[in-house]
Amino acid sequence: MFGFETSAVKLARMSDLLERLRERGWRMTAQRRVVAEVLDGDHVHLTADEVHARAVTRLPEISRATVYNTLGELVSLGEVLEVATDKRAKRYDPNAHQAHQHLVCARCGTIRDVHPTGDPLATLPDGERFGFSLTGAEVTFRGVCPDCR
Amino acid sequence: MFGFETSAVKLARMSDLLERLRERGWRMTAQRRVVAEVLDGDHVHLTADEVHARAVTRLPEISRATVYNTLGELVSLGEVLEVATDKRAKRYDPNAHQAHQHLVCARCGTIRDVHPTGDPLATLPDGERFGFSLTGAEVTFRGVCPDCR
DNA sequence: TGCTTGACTTAGACAAAGTCCAATGTAGGG
DNA sequence: CCCTACATTGGACTTTGTCTAAGTCAAGCA
Structure with a gap:
């Protein structure tokens, strides 16, 4: 029951994303669809190579370059966020339309989306802004x- | 006058650092001394290769591997922080003994140390901690x- | 439906950042 | 001053990411 609901929600989100991209003049290809599908979900923070690995299971001939290109475009369009924790590789976070921060496990590297109270920006006094x-x-x-x- | 004071302070910090390391059983080598000297200062956030480039001007035969090793050891010992902004390379911050955060310019990448008010940890409600x-x-x-x- | 065209994809070379290793060098205790 | 364990070196290697030239295909148009 919940599983079904979750699927329906994901499906909605996916088609929303693909719809938005189409409206912005994106040419829809199998590769881009697969990358978008792989990124869908909660608490998803994959590296580019992880995205590629998962994409390959659905579309064996997809190349690394295309995954990098597509991720870069999604980031430029504001549909996906780049997350730089301390890991070596950048991670890609599809949850771009809701403000959130990250909670990272120091041992296994798991990342959760979290929602702190207040606006972090407000904590920086004028005297500490150096004219920025x-x-x-x-x-x-x-x-x-x-x-x- | 201020310049002189600053130099004196830096000198004090440096010898403190080297002293602490010696007490912890660090074998003192020319290479390690040079890396520590390069890192000294305020708002210093160099990449490993930048540290190497500056170290080479003082000790031409120092190798990249040694710079990486030494930086890694300083981080393990808690004397230097690793900073992962959005740049490709990690940066090394010698200001490890005073709590601070970072302010980054989106255009030129300059990094300043800043001191926000309050404790960021306190902004994460229990319900958002996922048992961490x-x-x-x-x-x-x-x-x-x-x-x- | 079948062209056309320019945007998209591909493989592989390349670049940047970092790690690892065997051989060599040296700090510091005896 | 000698040892020896620890440190350094150079180079090979890995990982992550970028670039390019050539081929492919989505989508508008007839």
Whole structure:
């Protein structure tokens, strides 16, 4: 029952995304559809190579370059966020339309989306802004997840 | 006058660092001394290759591997922080003994140390902790610096 | 439905950042 | 001053990401 609901929601989100992209003049290809599908879901924070690995299971001939290109385009369009935790590779977060921060397990690297209270930007006093015009703030909470303890 | 004071302070910090390391059983080599010297200062956030480039001017035969090793050891010992902004390479921040966050220019990449008010950890409600035991939080403020506007 | 065209994809070369290893060098205790 | 364990070196290797030239195909149009 919940499984069915979740699927329906995901399907809706997917078609929304593909619809938005089509409206913005995106040519719809099998490769792009697969990349978008792989990225769909909650708490999804895959590296480019992980996205490629999963995409290959659905579309064996998809190339790494296309995955990189597509991810870059999704980021430019604001549909996907790049997340730089301390890991070596950048991660891609499809949850771009809801403000959130990240909670990272120091042992296994799991990442959860979290929603702190207040606006982090407001915590930086004028005297600490060095004349910058601020555009945003990212918070990475560090800890150890239940499975790793 | 201020310049002199600053130099004196830096010198004090440096010898403190080397002293602490010696006490922890660090074998003191020319290479390690040079890496530590290169890292000294305020708002210093160099990449490993930048550290290497500067170290080479003082000690031409120092190798990249040694710079990586030494930086890794300084991080393990808690004397230097690794900073992962959105850039490709990790940066190394010698200001490890005073809690601070970072303000990054989106255009030129300049990084300033800043001190927001309040404890970022306190902004994450229990219901958003997913059973993690929290150990810290990093805040990256994004903006455009005066020089880039 | 079947062209046409320019945007998209591909494979592989290349680049950047970082790791690893066997051989060599040296700091510091005895 | 000598040892020896620890540190350094150079180069090969890995991982992550970028670029390019050539081939392919989505989508508008007849």
